[in-house]
Amino acid sequence: MRRTARDTEESARRINRRSLLMGGAMVAMFAVLGARMRHLSVEQADEFRLLAEENRINMRLIPPERGLILDRNGKLIAGNEQNYRVTITREDAGDVDTVLARLSRLIPVTAEDMERIRRDIDRNSPFVPIIVADRLPWEDFSKVAMNAPTLPGVTPEVGLSRHYPLVEDFSHVVGYVGPVSEKDLEERPNPPPVLRIPEFQIGKIGVERWMEETLRGSAGNKRIEVNHVGRVMRELERTDGTPGQDIQLTLDVDVQNFVQARLGEESASCVVMDVNTGEIIACASSPGFDPNLFVRGITQRDYSALMEDDHRPLANKTVQGAYPPGSTFKMVTALAALEAGVITPESSYSCPGYIEFGDRRFHCWKRGGHGRVDLARSLSESCDVYYYEIAQKVGIDKIAEMGRRLGLGIRHDLPMSAITEGIMPDRAWKMERWGEDWRIGDTINASIGQGYVLASPLQLAVMTARLATGRAIVPRILHTVGGQPVDLPQAEPLGLDPAGLRSIRDGMFEVMNSQRGTAFSSRVADDTMVLAGKTGTSQVRNITAAERARGVVSNDDLPWERRDHALYVGYAPFDNPKYAVSVVVEHGGGGSAVAAPIARDAILRALHGDIPPLTAYPTNQRGRIETDLNALKERLRDTGPAGSSRA
Amino acid sequence: MSFLEYQLKTVPGGLRKVLHLNWPLVVLVTAVSSVGFLILYSIAGGNLSVWAEPQMKRFAVGLVLMFAIAFVPIWFWRNMAGLAFGISILLLLAVEFFGAVGMGAQRWLDIGPLRIQPSELMKVTLVMMLAAYYDWLDIKKTSHPLWVLIPVVMILVPTFLVVIQPNLGTSLMLLMGGAAVMFAAGVSIWYFAAVAALVAGLVFAVFAARGTPWQFLHDYQYRRIDTFLDPSADPLGAGYNIMQAKIALGSGGWGGKGFMQGTQSRLNFLPEKHTDFIFTTLGEEFGFVGAFSLLALYGLILFFCFTSAMANKDRFSQLLIIGLAANFFLYLAVNLSMVMGMAPVVGVPLPFLSYGGSVMLVLLIAFGLIQSAHVHRPR
Known part of the structure; x- marks a missing residue:
């Protein structure tokens, strides 16, 4: 509508007055925001920096290599054998069922194994490798390795595991190692952290048990960076442990x-x-x-x-x-x-x-x-x-x-x-x-x-x-x-x-x-x-x-x-x-x-x-x-x- | 003085309008957007194509749109206000019936290749409508109850439509944005005082009604408020976002961890790190200095908007600029309060930084209108 010049002047003045009020409120708000920012990133910085580090850094133990048990002439009684295994990672595999079906044509996978694999896959995050087969003979292992391109998400891995080449000859004297049980932990007033490594094995009977501390060595550790779901992004630092000491028995x-x-x-x-x-x-x-x-x-x-x-x-x-x-x-x-x-x-x-x-x-x-x-x-x-x-x-x-x-x-x-x-x-x-x-x-x-x-x-x-x-x-x-x-x-x-x-x-x-x-x-x-x-x-x-x-x-x-x-x-x-x-x-x-x-x-x-x-x-x-x-x-x-x- | 009384010959014409644009604003908007590109690039782990590039393209398109709008005389936009408002209302209704469902709410429409969030558009058209209304209204009637009721209805209708989407954040911004225009237009302070009292009562009622069958908000909205009030109570659930955001901001310290060195964002601890929570990455990587600089840029943008508005003698232009500037302020104030743990998480993006097409376009449209008002101001 048409306005008189006086009205227009009045309108502009009123708007400017109100604008200044609003501007003042905004400045106040900016001050609050700035103060809050300062509070968080200057005054509380150390605390939050610590929390950020806790978020991203995990310590992982590196299991030490177990000492060998040898006879008086240095012949091997208990050694560490390369253990060939095959793992599957869900997120890389895509269609898990197809990949597993293909894999089962290369290596023997029982129905029982299959059930366990599926359960483990469902239970774990998609980036966690699940063991499909352990202790594979070299032939099966190489078959998987050769067919790797057709098996997305499947990784052939080599680990170390205890091996007794003389089978029953030293079964009683040397004994054997096995997974750490609750009882094993209870027996030790201060169990070393290495025992908490999943799949770590300790001596159960015989020399393996009674010389456990000597044979075990001490764990190394690595600091790794993980993301929000725990996936390992990179290794930041690594301290190697000391391998266990070899033991030579008087036996021949x-x-x-x-x-x-x-x-x-x-x-x-x-x-x-x-x-x-x-x-x-x-x-x-x-x-x-x-x-x-x-x-x-x-x-x-x-x-x-x-x-x-x-x-x-x-x-x-x-x-x-x-x-x-x-x-x-x-x-x-x-x-x-x-x-x-x-x-x-x-x-x-x-x-x-x-x-x-x-x-x-x-x-x-x-x-x-x-x-x-x-x-x-x-x-x-x-x-x-x-x-x-x-x-x-x-x-x-x-x-x-x-x-x-x-x-x-x-x-x-x-x-x-x-x-x-x-x-x-x-x-x-x-x-x-x-x-x-x-x-x-x-x-x-x-x-x-x-x-x-x-x-x-x-x-x-x-x-x-x-x-x-x-x-x-x-x-x-x-x-x-x-x-x-x-x-x-x-x-x-x-x-x-x-x-x-x-x-x-x-x-x-x-x-x-x-x-x-x-x-x-x-x-x-x-x-x-x-x-x-x-x-x-x-x-x-x-x-x-x-x-x-x-x-x-x-x-x-x-x-x-x-x-x-x-x-x-x-x-x-x-x-x-x-x-x-x-x-x-x-x-x-x-x-x-x-x-x-x-x-x-x-x-x-x-x-x-x-x-x-x-x-x-x-x-x-x-x-x-x-x-x-x-x-x-x-x-x-x-x-x-x-x-x-x-x- | 209305636009009919303009001495048209004093308004620049043709390409000479370029010289009369509010260039500081153009530069500031581009600067803030560039900060956004930088952070989006960093969040993607040094990858341009994930977020930064699409965002740059949208900005380019938006910039062209802004200039186009700026070149069109402001009186054309004044005449368009009613139509634009009507269309926005229709789109909001359409979104109710045909909208795509996202985040448990109906928020956008897919029209061909375009994805439109009518609620974002509404923020601009509502301001246009209110400015046009007060330009038309006799100044003496500004505080008359009847003439106050009309703009209140204009505000409440779209607010209601957005609330039922449901989108609490945007509806609150519509309410406050509309109120800002009314306040600027000179509606009596007492109305605002009354509303403030009413709101206080309502807030009490909302909390009192919680858990009863007639509660006002959704459960998730209540939970957001709980989480806001005590984020550490639920560090793995709803409180996780706020806690991680604060950790990111705080761990930046004075100078930040450095460009692309933010562990919180790079390792995905930050939620919505490229959209609503983008400010936390800025704080983590560039520290207090970086975050404060952004705040300064925002402050400058608002400063130039207000000076432009106050130098303008056209009532519609003045109210339009102030309304849009107030909206802009609301965006950033709500977003920053939210990521710094001072307000509940309501899903409001950070203007020019958050990744997202609709918001970027709507913001540049708004600044196009501000430029148009500036260029075509009466002299």
Whole structure:
């Protein structure tokens, strides 16, 4: 509408006035905005800068490479193997179903795997690689690698995982590694962060477990930049960790392999030990198991099979197995009597086949009796009555004390799992354990290694080594750690009367080399490797009066689990002892027939440094031995070159 | 003095109009837009084609449009005000029925290759309509209740249409933009005081009604308000955006982390980093200095608008410039308050910086109108 000039002037003035008001309000608002800006980016800058860094930076641990486990000659026992695996990343794959279908034509993917893969894919962010197949053979892996262009999102990867090339040979000594469990974390008051790395593995049993800290090394770490969904954008900084230290064991893989093969399918164990240093050369328990199964994550079926096997493949019988030592214990009784002065080597007793004590009759293994028996004969022919007599004279406490001096009834600390203490019973022990007084019958039983006495093959080997040297030999399996030799303290003399020891050793010589010795058929013919030892056959059942009346029941007629244990201990060469050996064959029958031949082969293998020569065996046995050894050679493993190191 | 009384011969004609444009404004607008291109380039990780290039193209088109509008006499635009307003209302209605659904709301129309947000257009045409109304109205009747009611209806109708889209941010801006024109036109202060009191009462009512079947706002709108009031209460949910925006701004410090060095934006921690939250990247990479410089540029733009308006003697031109400038101010004030955690997240872009076609075009249209008013001012 038309306006007068006055109206127009008035209008403009009013608008300008209001404009100034508005402008003032805007300036005020700008001041507020500026102040706020200053507050955020100047006054609170440090706080927000920290938050921004926290947003973008993540620390990731780099798992250290685990130390190797080698034998005394540097041959590989536990190594780190390249593990070929294939992963799929959803966002790169596009059509996951098509890619997986294509992949399953190249490598075996079970329906079970497929389900897991799909679940993992759904559960994770699209950029997280999901493992499709692990531990692929090289052929499958290369097939995937070659077809990579047609498989978007699929990545062939190489990682490291623990590998035991000798399979069951060291399954018990070295054990295996496995994923870190809640229990593993609870056991450690301050678990190192490296244990939290997914898929990190730690030693579960054996050397792997007990030398875990040494083998593990320490984790490195890297600082990485991540985006809002956690995708790694780049690595900012990297601190390498220190790899675990290598461990060299005193064991010899070739001897171990030979012994393991020699034990075969028996439920048996054998320890070969250096009598001067205590170094264990072989420590075999059979049957073994494949430790690699556990590294991969053992299936329920495989695990049940191992658990249900009555030969107990999971048990390390060399240190866990506690057996009545039987006649192999007789040296302890004899030595206790000699030291106590109650007998001399020449003292002799009459063996009518049994002794009667009160209303009980204690039998000698030989029903007809041995006639007059002195110390040498009592050992070589293993007369029981002789020991019944001398044990009553010396008393259980002195026998037990001698047993402990020789290494029985005490725990020998080795980096292995479930090492038994065995039982070296005396009066105090029985009172504490059973709340009963010791009876003379207990002494009689104990004198021949029956009754309460229990010992492991390791303890028996230690006992033999101590008898052979007269020194307090301590068993050991660590040769070097991280390249540094483990200290080897000189074993202290046991302080035993040399004459008494000599007569015991002579008795053990007679066992092998006297015509009437119980192990004469297992003698060594080679003069440089003469074997001295003692057989043992320990009962696992009580022979009832009814059975006795019916006559001796042959072991072969009994069910396996009720048969006698066959035992043997020995050392060689007789004149200059080098190795001690102990063998226990569970429910194997007689010590002389079953255990002694195994022990002879084992100790000859260790002494000779190769398959024992036929000349070491008596002439009349060579034909059979040759066949046996040839069959055994077939089962031996190629243990690889000596001095192999980190791959 | 209305445009009919112009002494037409004193108004520049033809290409000579170029000399009479408000060049400082042109330069400032281009400068602010260039800052936008720079940041869009940086956010895309040094990639021009993702956001910066399309934005530059839109700016070029918008600039041409701005000059074209500037060359057309302001009295033509005055005559067009009613028509433009009517068309905008129709488009808002159309968007109700045929609009594309985005972010859970009907906000734009696809017409051929063009994507139109009628609510953005409305901001300009409403100001035009109100300015034309007050140019027509007898000055003495300005504060008469009846003549106050008419512009109030003009404001409330489009506001209502935008609210039901639902787009709370834009409807509030329409309300305040319209109110700014009325205020400039000289409507009695008491009306504004009354409305302010009413709003205070309403806000109380809105909160009181929460959770009842007749609550005023959507749940997500309530949540936005909650989040605004205490962002740390829900750091992974709705509060995440505000928290991350504040972290980006704050971590820039005085001088910023440097061009293309913003970790918050580059690593995607920032939400809507190329649209509503673009200012946070500016703050992160160029610090307080950079952010304050942008504020200064905005201040200068407003300063030149106001001086232009106050030097103009044409009532329509004056009200138009002030209304559009007020709108421009509202854009940036609401956006900056929002990203700095002083206002709830309502989805208002930062003028000339935020990536988006409609807003850029509408802004340049508005500045075209301001230029036209400047060029064709009575002398």
